[in-house]
Amino acid sequence: MKAYNPEMHTAEHVLNQTMVQMFACNRSFSNHLERKKSKCDYRFQRSLTKTEELAIEKQVNETLALHLNVTEEILERKEASRLFDLEKLPDASGEQVRIVRVGDYDACPCIGEHVKNTSEVGQFLLGSTSFGDGVLRIRFKLKRPL
Numbered sequence: 710m711k712a713y714n715p716e717m718h719t720a721e722h723v724l725n726q727t728m729v730q731m732f733a734c735n736r737s738f739s740n741h742l743e744r745k746k747s748k749c750d751y752r753f754q755r756s757l758t759k760t761e762e763l764a765i766e767k768q769v770n771e772t773l774a775l776h777l778n779v780t781e782e783i784l785e786r787k788e789a790s791r792l793f794d795l796e797k798l799p800d801a802s803g804e805q806v807r808i809v810r811v812g813d814y815d816a817c818p819c820i821g822e823h824v825k826n827t828s829e830v831g832q833f834l835l836g837s838t839s840f841g842d843g844v845l846r847i848r849f850k851l852k853r854p855l
């Protein structure tokens with residue numbers, strides 16, 4: 710079992726929604742979240758420009774700064790499957806599915822651990838990005854609140 714980092718993981722939700730909104734791509738299909746730094750991989754067509762990288766960082770930070778509550782809702786699998794892509798959830802997750810919401814900004818099925826409010830995440834620092842073989846990798850860190 711990997712050690713969960715609720716701050717990094719909540720930041721990933723916000724980053725994913727930001728990517729969906731800005732580029733109409735899918736949420737990351739793979740990610741490696743660690744305490745100090747994390748990376749998310751997206752199916753993508755090209756590399757990002759510096760301007761786009763800055764725009765992503767700005768939107769993630771503006772969203773975190775809204776101090777959104779992170780809430781959970783349990784849905785029956787049938788209902789959840791109409792609203793969300795459940796493919797990434799483990800099959801064993803049962804007849805009920807947990808939907809995690811970050812304010813009104815993001816909602817997705819998830820079994821991970823999250824902070825209670827985006828004010829706990831800290832500042833989102835987008836590191837380098839790279840592109841190859843249809844995969845865009847975004848690396849990021851968090852600067853914790855003092």
Ligand SMILES: [Zn+2]
Pocket residue numbers: 718719722809819820821822823
């Ligand atoms: Zn999650």
